[in-house]
Amino acid sequence: MANVLEGLLYTETHEWVKLEGSKARVGVTDFAQHAMGDVVYVELPEVGKKVSKGDDLCVVESVKGANEVYAPLSGEVAEVNSALEDSPELVNSDAYGSWLVVLEISDPSEANQLMGWEAYKKFLAETEKKEG
Amino acid sequence: MVRFIPNTGKQREEMLDFLGISSEEELFSDIPPSLLLQKPLDLPPARAESEVLAQLKAMSSKNAHAGEKVCFLGAGIYDHYIPAAVNHIALRQEFYTSYTPYQPELSQGTLQAIFEYQTMICELTGMDVSNASMYDGASAMAEAALMAGAATKKSRVLVSRAVHPETRRVLETYLPLQGLKLVEFGLKNGVSDIDDLASKMDDDTAAVLVQNPNFLGSLEDLAAVGDLAKTRKAMFIVSANPVALSILEPPASFGADIVVGEGQALGNPMNFGGPGFGFFAVTEKYMRKIPGRVVGKTVDRDGKTCYVLTLQAREQHIRREKATSNICSNQNLCVLMATVYLSLMGKKGLQEVAEQSMQKAHFARELLLSSGGFRPLSDAPFFNEFALLSEKPVAAINRVLLENGFIGGYDLSRDFPEFPGGWLVAVTEKRTREEIERFADCTRRVEA
Amino acid sequence: MKRLEPVIFETSVPGRTGYSLPALDVPHVPAESLLPKEMLRKTAASLPEASEVDVVRHFTRLSQLNFALDEGFYPLGSCTMKYNPKMNEDAARFPGFAQAHPLQGEEVSQGALQLMYELAEMLAEITGMAGVSLQPAAGAHGELAGIMIIRAYHHSRGDSKRTKMLVPDTAHGTNPASSALAGYQVVEVKSDARGNVDLEALKEAMTDEVAGIMLTNPNTLGLFEENIAEMAEIVHSRGGLLYYDGANFNAILGKVRPGDMGFDVIHLNLHKSFSTPHGGGGPGSGPVGVAKDLLPFLPVPVISKRNDRYVFDCDRPLSIGKIRSFYGNFAVLVRAYAYILSMGADGLREAAHNAVLNANYLASRLKGSFLLPYDRTCKHEFVLSGKKQHDEKGVSTLDMAKALMDHGFHPPTIYFPLVVEEAMMIEPTETEGKETLDAFAEAMLAIAKEAEENPDSVKTAPHSTIVARLDETAAARKPVLRWRPAE
Missing domain, CATH: 3.40.640.10 (Type I PLP-dependent aspartate aminotransferase-like (Major domain))
Structure with a gap:
């Protein structure tokens, strides 16, 4: 069973979100990194890019394929984790420590639509059962 | 029997037996019958290898080519020497x-x-x-x-x-x-x-x-x-x-x-x-x-x-x-x-190909200009190809050249109406001085 | 004994040469007086310095590190690795073909034009289309040309609301990629339980915003789309066009024609169905054929015959234009022409019969030991699943593919199509005899047994190849894409 961290918010497309005031730190979950396999490259967005909830935010490439990361919330990219450019493997070794971007969020109420950690855990259990 | 198909009739029957069917047509029963071809394709009858090669040889011989004619045509495709x-x-x-x-x-x-x-x-x-x-x-x-x-x-x-x-x-x-x-x-x-x-x-x-x-x-x-x-x-x-x-x-x-x-x-x-x-x-x-x-x-x-x-x-x-x-x-x-080519030519060889092409192209341009029938289109530096403006029709020049065993230059007016009489000549390392001189000489014989 | 070979740069010896050129016979003028100094190269390109012997040995040794069709069975699904007749190579090298210049003029290129004209006519007859352009350089290039023709057709009728292209979930990756490149939004259509395109899903997706559908028939499961007539009716009745991806045409040569099935635009892969060599990844050739109403949109130039002369016809105002320089991969066309001449109508039909018989025989021999998710008569290829071995023993399709190498066979196409888990897509072609199929079946069965009894040995395969499994992760994380001298 993939690791799920308390205190974070989650999407059904396996992004995690950590709210920090008007900002949101975003990464991919342990489940996602495991499903993708060895991450070889993270294509980070440009700072200033505006996204709506559900838009393509950035791409995480593994040997198996390219995986879209969707914006969990609407807003503007305020920061990107450029450490991943040289060390994409961090996404595999520490999915919750390896944030991809920080969003300046434009509609804080959207966060209510995200799952809490327990809900995500349940969601994962159901997903695994279905694919069982 | 087709020579690229190894199965014999007997083997095909063995395979049909293994599949428990009686004819190969059954393997195509998933195709709606109304769509199946009812007659053979209208193609030339199958020919033996010797016949195919003879036919293709005959077709190929209807083309001019750089193996029998001396090529001064470039325009993106060049007649360089290719080591065996x-x-x-x-x-x-x-x-x-x-x-x-x-x-x-x-x-x-x-x-x-x-x-x-x-x-x-x-x-x-x-x-x-x-x-x-x-x-x-x-x-x-x-x-x-x-x-x-x-x-x-x-x-x-x-x-x-x-x-x-x-x-x-x-x-x-x-x-x-x-x-x-x-x-x-x-x-x-x-x-x-x-x-x-x-x-x-x-x-x-x-x-x-x-x-x-x-x-x-x-x-x-x-x-x-x-x-x-x-x-x-x-x-x-x-x-x-x-x-x-x-x-x-x-x-x-x-x-x-x-x-x-x-x-x-x-x-x-x-x-x-x-x-x-x-x-x-x-x-x-x-x-x-x-x-x-x-x-x-x-x-x-x-x-x-x-x-x-x-x-x-x-x-x-x-x-x-x-x-x-x-x-x-x-x-x-x-x-x-x-x-393979770049490995054979190596550091020095490719430079020499380029250098010889450039030298011969400059020699050819001078010779053509001195023959009197051409003006330069440009005085910009060039490598192995150059454009001239001809007083005589380019088609006529190329026709005379062809009769004398040359593939002539490119008629620029096809793409550049602003250059009537424009003629683009390429010279590679394969061309000899003698060929260049004969080439220039032929252009003189073209009637205006 | 095979061994790895250092890159040619490492064995380079300063001063060695592998070429000979005649001495310069025109007066030498220093380059500095011909060209401005800033245009002249300051540091020479570091090309290798090697003798002809070094170069020939180097590339001969490299060649020996490849597995190739002339060496053995190469059952890659959807790739049609059929034998490449030697005669084709000789014909393509006739000087009148190989040394002809594309701009030398129609009058002195009549043989080349005749060949292209006749090949296009023959391909039109074989596919049931009204006209064929030989210009596309490869299958994906043919797809692009074909989709552009569809787009041009709709636009010429003032119909610009069609912004979507339908692509089944079994399609080759080039189909959605070509559609997207041509500016279409790709809409995926799912398959039904028999492996056909789901008719209900098609009906739902086929709106008046859809330009057409790209189909491979037989599809990539190796199955004939049994409802093709209904599909054509659904698409046409709503104003769409049908595109035929010719990747799997080998199965139906001389049996049924895309034109008769209702397709409006097709492409062929001469390097698949018509025996031209794959060359380790090209050059190929991807002619595009169209129904009568679409003839005006073909790429220029079209080769026409006027009063027994062959000419380039460039005056075609509705044409999509040019998609590459000149006329196509001409030397590949020569090979395909030679092949069709030697096969004739009966030979092509025989090819389809044997390709289909071989595939069904092999599928039947293997289905007891591997899952065959769509168990019905297949065409030229079939798709097994390694799911049983994967779930029960942890042996993946990749592992089994690698194990085949130790048995002297090239693996099949794997993990494609995407609708089959742990897919193995096997296409034997007609140029293999029963003995080869039996030997391959024995190898596959031995691997299935080994997976059962000694899974670790399969998981670590191959054991006999020049290199073992490669670290693809390292290659993609820190790409080294060129040689550099050691520091």
Whole structure:
């Protein structure tokens, strides 16, 4: 069973979100990194890019394929984790420590639509059962 | 019995028995009967190998060719000498009857050859990264322009009028697909008009495209074009002649972001225009944006150095509609021939091919000008091809040349109505002084 | 004994040469007086320095690190690795073909034009289309041309609302990629339980915003789309066009024609169905064929015959334009022409019969040991699943593919099509005899047994190849894409 961290918010497309005031730190979950396999490259967005909830935010490439990361919330990219450019493997070794971007969020109420950690855990259990 | 089909009638019956069916027609019973062909295809009857070869030989002999005529025609496809070893390696079944190297354990030969090719293209162009090749020089330029549009998110592409007319036509076909607008800038003295370019550039310009030597044979001022592109944050794309690159300062030195070109001149026959290959090289910054296959170096489980297709997440078989291009193949066998050619010619040989071509072209131009029937189209520096303006009809000149065993120059008025009497002559290292003198002499005999 | 070979740059010896050129026989003028100094190269390109012997040995040794069709069975699904007749290579090298210049003029290129004209006519007859252009350089290039023709057709009728292209979930990756490149939004259509396109899903997706559908028939499961007539009716009745991806045409040569099935635009892969060599990844050739109403949109130039002369017809105002320089991969066309001449109508039909018989025989021999998710008569290929071995023993399809190498066979296409888990897509072609099929079946059965009894040995395969499994992750994380001298 993939690791799920308390205190974070989650999407059904396996992004995690950590709210920090008007900002949101975003990464991919342990489940996602495991499903993708060895991450070889993270294509980070440009700072200033505006996204709506559900838009393509950035791409995480593994040997198996390219995986879209969707914006969990609407807003503007305020920061990107450029450490991943040289060390994409961090996404595999520490999915919750390896944030991809920080969003300046434009509609804080959207966060209510995200799952809490327990809900995500349940969601994962159901997903695994279905694919069982 | 067809000689490429090993199964005998008896074996086919054994297989049908195994399947528990009585006729091969049953294997096609999933095709709606109304669609099945009711009569044989209307094709010529099957012929024996000797007959096929005789027929093709007869057809081939209806073509003029550089094996029997002396070729002074270039315009993008060149009659350079190809050492015998190139064809012998290309005929090794291990290379020509294998598939794309998707299984690296069984394809190290092809993979390493591509890796060597990529290195050679980087050396010649001065760029950091080369792919494993594209269909031809024209489509490589089109893909470069599309890549620039995607990378800059701008919508105008400026192309010099001195880029090969075939390439400009391919650009016209490709660019609107992705909403890019192609804008041409003009010529002055046979080279790109820098003032015209400057006046047409704006902040929505994704790329500036030039060819060097350009279609008229003249050498462009790459430094000036590159600087202009940089000031507007447009990408600078150069189509280069790979033979000339051995003696010309590489486009990378002038700030090129992408260098492409037709690779036929490197060890590939003219093949009536195809196949050759397009090379495609970029700076490191754009490594993950390039179209097409790329080979990288790695190690196997035991630590042995080996090679593998890499950065595949860009490609159509992984990324489908989000791929950087729809291209699947490379022109691999042509690339192999180029790699063998460049290995044989080496550092010095390619320079000598370029140097001899240039010397002979300059000799030929002087001779033609002194014959009195021509004026220069330009006094810009040139490499192995030059444009003249003829007082006599170009068609008449080429007809007389053909009668005397020459394939004459290209009639520029076909693509450049502003140059009536324009005639583009190419001279490679294969031409001898005697041939050049006879060639010039023939032009004198043409009646006005 | 095979061994790895250093890159040619490493064995380079300063001063060695592998070429000879006649002495310069015109007066030498220093380059500095011909060209401005800033244009002259300051540092020579580091090309290798090697003798002809070195170069020939190097590339001969490299060649020996490849597995190739002339060496053995190469059952890659959807790739049609059929034998490449030697005669084709000789014909393509006739000087009148190989040394002809594309701009030398129609009058002195009548043989080349005749060949292209007749090949296009023959391909039109074989496919049931009204006209064929030989210009596309490869299958994906043919797809692009074909989709552009569809787009041009709709636009010429003032119909610009069609912004979507339908693509089944079994399609080759080039189909969605070509559609997207041509500016279409790709809409995936799912398959039904028999492996056909789901008719209900098609009806739902086929709106008046859809330009057409790209189909491979037989599809990539190796199955004939049994409802093709109904599908054509659904698409046509709503104003769409049908595109035929010719990747799997080998199965139906001389049996049924795309034109008769209702397709409007097709491409062929001469390097698959018509025996031209794959060359380790090209050059190929991807002619595009069209129905009568679409003839005006073909790429220029079209080769026409006027009063017994062959001419380039460039005056075609509705044409999509040029998609590459000159006329196509001409030397590949020569090979395909030679092949069709030697096969004739009966020979092509025989090819389809044997290809289909071979595939069904092999599928039948293997289905007891591997899952066959769509168990019905197949065409030229079939798709097994390694799911049983994967789930029960942890042996993946990749592992089994690698194990085949130790048995002297090239693996099949794997993990494609995407609708089959742990897919193995096997296409034997007609140029293999029953003995080869039996030997391959024995190898597959031995691997299935080994997976059962000794899974670790399969998981670590291959054991006999020149290199073991490669570290593809390292290659993609820190790409080394060219050789550089050691520091």
